[in-house]
Amino acid sequence: MDNSGLVSSHEFALVQASVNALIDSGLSGRPVAHASDVDVVLAALGKDKSNWSAAQRAGYSAAATRSLLYAGHALQAVEAVDEGRQFLREAAEEADPQHLAKCLSLLGETCLLTGRARDCAEFARVALDDLVRAPDPAVQFRVQGLLAASLAVNGEFDESERMCEQAQAGVPEPGGAALPWSLLLARTFIARRRGDAQSIRAMLGGSYAPSRVTLMQDGTRAIARGWLAFMSGDQHGAIAEMQIFVRGVLAQRFPPLFIAHALALEAMAFVELGQPGDAMRALIGRPTLPDHTVCFDLVRASIHIQQGQPRLALRVTERCLRCGPKHSLRTLPSVHLRRAVAMEMIGLRGAADQEFSQACHLSAGLGGLSSALGVLREPLDSLLDRLLVNEPDFGRLVIERIAPIRGIPEPRPLAFRPVELTDRERGLAGWLGTELTLPQIAEKQFVSINTVKTHLRNLYKKLGVTSREDAVTHLMGLGLLDDPRDD
Structure with missing residues (x-):
């Protein structure tokens, strides 16, 4: 395909067929897109489409974001989302609402898989509004799954669970069909927060059709297997699962969200084993995702606390504070908890109490405090004792209704004495x-x-x-x- 000038009538037909295949791919009863469709859409990126309608440009932009993401070009996919957003605004009056909803779902999918959970939720909610005007159960199922996943990734677990239930209540294919990757991801995060390893085991062991398992579904199942091993106390198994995932032949095809989760899980498993060097090595050169949906700074703070370097833990979490209200709610309580522990280690008891109270209140609002992985129990005990004095009613609620801090096992001790550096x-x-x-x-x-x-x-x-x-x-x-x- 010529990469300059207007799209010819013959090229237009080819491109539109591939665009439609990519937009519909994954919907119940619709054909699955092929690698050739991705190639056709990407080949038309540089073509002049000024003679296309707004709806056609919007459809192409949505298909292009999915194509770029699945081809491993995450940054370009994110840039294409902004272009697609503008085309969708222009097409809002003339395009079929179902078409708009499908395009919005692909833009949302790209946002979620590149760590922009809030943007995904925004696209999903607009898509659901469009589907009120022109219902399509298959599209609604996809959009609800994306909204559930974005809510879970951001830490809004109760809302995510409600959306999961709504989606599965109207599932187009009840029975033995596999959960789509978005709902599996949401359910895994919810179960992880609640310490419910059995639910993850049941999801992984449920019936599904292997021929229909997509790349995204395969990646989500790998993350779920890693968490199951971690929650079962098999840290070596979690590390192995994640290393296979990150270093496998398909690793470059998985989106940033999956790779980041795998690396963070691998690093936290090393922390639990008392191997901070291996934990830090897993994260070298890895930037934290937008909105800290996977917060490497949180993991680095855990490493520094384990090494007895609380000031470094405070330094790396300053980036989290600078993120402000955009910081993921899922990881924010854990950040405040580590800052509280670091301040306690330094002797800043008043500041530590404030951080700990904030961590507990945030966690209570999100459905549970499961933020103590990789943190020594002694400073946590002291913080909790003072919380009971400073906020008696809430302190008792923390003990009764939030994950029992004192029951969390200690991470293994270091096999060496950390070097003291200036x-x-x-x-x-x-x-x-x-x-x-x-x-x-x-x-x-x-x-x-x-x-x-x-x-x-x-x-x-x-x-x-x-x-x-x-x-x-x-x-x-x-x-x-x-x-x-x-x-």
Whole structure:
């Protein structure tokens, strides 16, 4: 297909057929799109479509976002969502409401799978409004599944469960059909929050048609298997499941949301095993998703607390606070809890009590406090004792109705004593893992090259190494190699 000029009439027919296949793919009773449909849509990206109607441009943009995402071009897919949003506004008056709802669902799907749960929920709600005017049970089932998943990813579990029930009450194919990936993801997150491993086991063991399992469904089932192993105390099994998922031959085809969840779960399993170096290594160079729907800063804070470095835990969670109201509610209570523990370790009891109270109130509003993974029980006990004094009624509610903090097992102790580094040495340690030369590192730290060399000698002595390569290897093993470019 020529990549310049207007789309010819012959090309138009091919493109529209592929667009329709991609928009309908996954709906009950509709044909499944093929890789060739993705190729056709992507080949038309650079074509002039000014002679198309607004509805046709909106349909193409929706199909393009799905094609780009499934082809592994997540950033371009997100950019295409903004274009699709504009075309849908232009087509609102002339297009069939069912067509608009299907297009909105694909834009929402792309947002969710790239970590933008709130945007997905917005698209899904508008789509449901369109379906009031022109009902289509299959499209409604898809949209409700996406809304349920976006709510669960954002931590709104009660609302998510209600949406799951609504979706499954009107399921087009009752009986043995597999749950769509969106509902499976929502149900997994709800069960994980409530500590209900049996529900995840039942979902994974339920009947389904293997020939109809999509890439997204396969990815969601892998995440569910990882959580099941984790919740069952099989941390090694969780790590293995996630490593197979992240490093498998299909890994590049999975969207950012799935990969980020797998990496975070792998890292937290290493934390539970007392292996912070392996936990930190799993996250090196990995940015936190938009809205912190998967919060790597939370995991890094858990690592620092385990290593007895509370100030570093506070530093990395500052990014979460800067995120403001956009921060995912699902991970926000855990952030406040770790900040409370870090402040308790430092001796800032008043500030620790405020953070802990905020964590508990948020968790109570979301349906349960399950935020203590990777955190030592001793500071939690002290925080809870003071909560009972400061807020007696709420403190008793925490004990009675929220997951029993005192019943959470301790993470395994470290097999080594963490190396005590000064702030300067720690700052230098992070840059050693980059490609920068010492003069370039000195420039980044706003110090002289001689100062860098002095800190480097001291660092080598503490680590017991004589080369930069050995220092990097040792720091990675200790979980002390923070990439400064993540700040």
